[in-house]
Amino acid sequence: MKTSLDNETPRPDAAVGRLLAPLREAPPALSAEREAVLWSRLQAGMQPPARRGFSLPGFAPWAGLALAGAAALAVTLTRATPEAPPDAPRALPFEASPAPAGPEFATTSRTLPSGARIELHDARVLLAEALPGATRLVVEQGGVTSSVPKLKTGERYLVETPQAVVSVHGTRFTVTRASATTTRVEVTEGLVSVDPPGWRPAFFLRPGEQAEVGPCPDSPAAAAETTADWRCTADGLTGLAAAAKDPISRDNLRLRAGRLVGTHAPREAAALWQALLDASPEGIHAEEAAYELGAAWHAAGDAAAARTAGAEFRRRFPHSPRVQATNQF
Amino acid sequence: MTSTPWQTDHPDADLLSRLLAGDGLAWRTLHRDHAPDVFRLARRFVHSDTEAEEVTQEVFIAAYRYVERFRGQSRLKTWLYRITVNRALKRRRWWHRRREAGEDALPVQFAGTPGPEHRTIDRDQLRRLSACLDKLEVRKRTVLVLHELEGLDTKEIAAVLDCPRSTVLTRLARARADLILLATRAGLEIPASTPEAGPAEEA
Incomplete structure (x- = not known):
């Protein structure tokens, strides 16, 4: 249909180009940190179909607590979103209706639908997900202390800032936006995992421990320099071998190794998987570590090491469903 | 194994085959390489960074679900x-329906996020410019955004919108004319036409 506006300007293409230049030159940008946060959420939401038989890199144990079949519901403490967006698929947890921005919490404590109790310290917090078995808080400013009842299988409780995603393993802890670029996590009871986006390692904190997470390093190389002592902040252990002997640290190593593969640092990942294997050759993660060791060498382009690792895997785990995949190494 | 259209000559053949094989690293690569582009494009249509992030997530979940249906007729x-x-426009329509129902106010924000290097940009002008874009009929606006702001050529836009290139050219011409008029009415200064302005115009 021809509009009345047509042909009023003979040749507007160049003029429009110049008119829109400010918008073109200042595009909306997704930072590397936010990209990593989105990826972490996707990992929690994308349960791989069994027929594909793969694990997403850096797939954290708690990511398995994602809400199978539960429609995510974006609500605030002051009002619920009336309807989901059109055609929003319901099966995965992060296809939520848009979360209205920034409700202010006027009071200092609340009980959430999950039964968790939170205390707010000059905080602005977005309750981005609130179901009986799933809670996701986004701390925009200030601090929030959570007292979380023991979680059942399939339940989860996450607190997010731009610097970290903190997930609960039944506990009491405080997450504080210490500054625009720093987040402090303190654990009073139980166990939490802290998962900074980007290149840095995920780690666990136990009662009495605290960690401060700063800006993300700009490159995997910068992060790789910290690989050897990455775990020191949480439990004082130094070196891969020492860390691999500690059950908690072993899980941290596993998370870290997966993350390194996902961030193009496969050689560092191979070192971590090897440390895990050496520390616990018959452990519950041995099969995974043996396979991922080969995959990491394969990703690093070291065909000889990858083939050796693949052969060793087939020898040790001949009935593993991953055997066929190792032939690609 | 059945043959797929991209196995031999598709520019993304390697990545596609790895995605289909369920290679987790390939999915990570896809997300890292394309999430910023997806976010930027989504942000051109929705009204907040939060919504654009939600759209970005929806896009990659949809890609994960439907990659087997991808026929290799375009770039990834x-x-x-x-x-x-599609997702951004659906979300946008959802907001408009809510606004029409009086349930919520639709915030008008400029889609650009000028950093310190762009402090000289007149924020009010950006806001008015964005409001003018907002008033364009949605199909014209979509074509204009893809061409002028995202730098896609008309063939690529035709592939994105699944319509003939001639349709894209028509909508683009009308969108430009409409925007000029709307900007004039909004009191924005229309820059003089110069050949070098804007993305290159293909024949």
Whole structure:
């Protein structure tokens, strides 16, 4: 249909180009940190179909607590979103209706639908997900202390800032936006995992421990320099071998190794998987570590090491469903 | 094994075959390489960074679900852009319906996020410019955004929107004319036409 506006300007293409230049030159940008946060959420939401038989890199144990079949519901403490967006698929947890921005919490404590109790310290917090078995808080400013009842299988409780995603393993802890670029996590009871986006390692904190997470390093190389002592902040252990002997640290190593593969640092990942294997050759993660060791060498382009690792895997785990995949190494 | 259209000559053949094989690293690569583009495009249509992030997530979840249906007739990026436009426009319509129902106010924000290097940009002008874009009929606006702001040529836009190139050219011409008029009415200064302004115009 021809509009009345047509042909009023003979040749507007160049003029429009110049008119829109400010918008073109200042595009909306997704930072590397936010990209990593989105990826972490996707990992929690994308349960791989069994027929594909793969694990997403850096797939954290708690990511398995994602809400199978539960429609995510974006609500605030002051009002619920009336309807989901059109055609929003319901099966995965992060296809939520848009979360209205920034409700202010006027009071200092609340009980959430999950039964968790939170205390707010000059905080602005977005309750981005609130179901009986799933809670996701986004701390925009200030601090929030959570007292979380023991979680059942399939339940989860996450607190997010731009610097970290903190997930609960039944506990009491405080997450504080210490500054625009720093987040402090303190654990009073139980166990939490802290998962900074980007290149840095995920780690666990136990009662009495605290960690401060700063800006993300700009490159995997910068992060790789910290690989050897990455775990020191949480439990004082130094070196891969020492860390691999500690059950908690072993899980941290596993998370870290997966993350390194996902961030193009496969050689560092191979070192971590090897440390895990050496520390616990018959452990519950041995099969995974043996396979991922080969995959990491394969990703690093070291065909000889990858083939050796693949052969060793087939020898040790001949009935593993991953055997066929190792032939690609 | 059945043959797929991209196995031999598709520019993204390697990545596609790894995605289909369920290679987790390939999915990570896809997300890292394309999430910023998807976010930027989504942000051109929705009204907040939060919404654009939600759209970005929806796009990659949809890609994960439906990658087996991808027929290899376009670049992967073009396919992701098509999903992005569809999801963003649906979300936008949802907001408009809420506004019409009096349930919520639709915030008018400029889609650019000028950093310190762009402090000289007149924020009010950006806001008015964005409001003018907002008033364009949605199909014209979509074409204009893809061409002028995202730098896609008309063939790529035709692939993203799944329509003939001639349709894209028509909508683009009308969108430009409409925007000039709307900007004039809004009191924005229309820059003089110069050949070098804007993305290159293909024949």
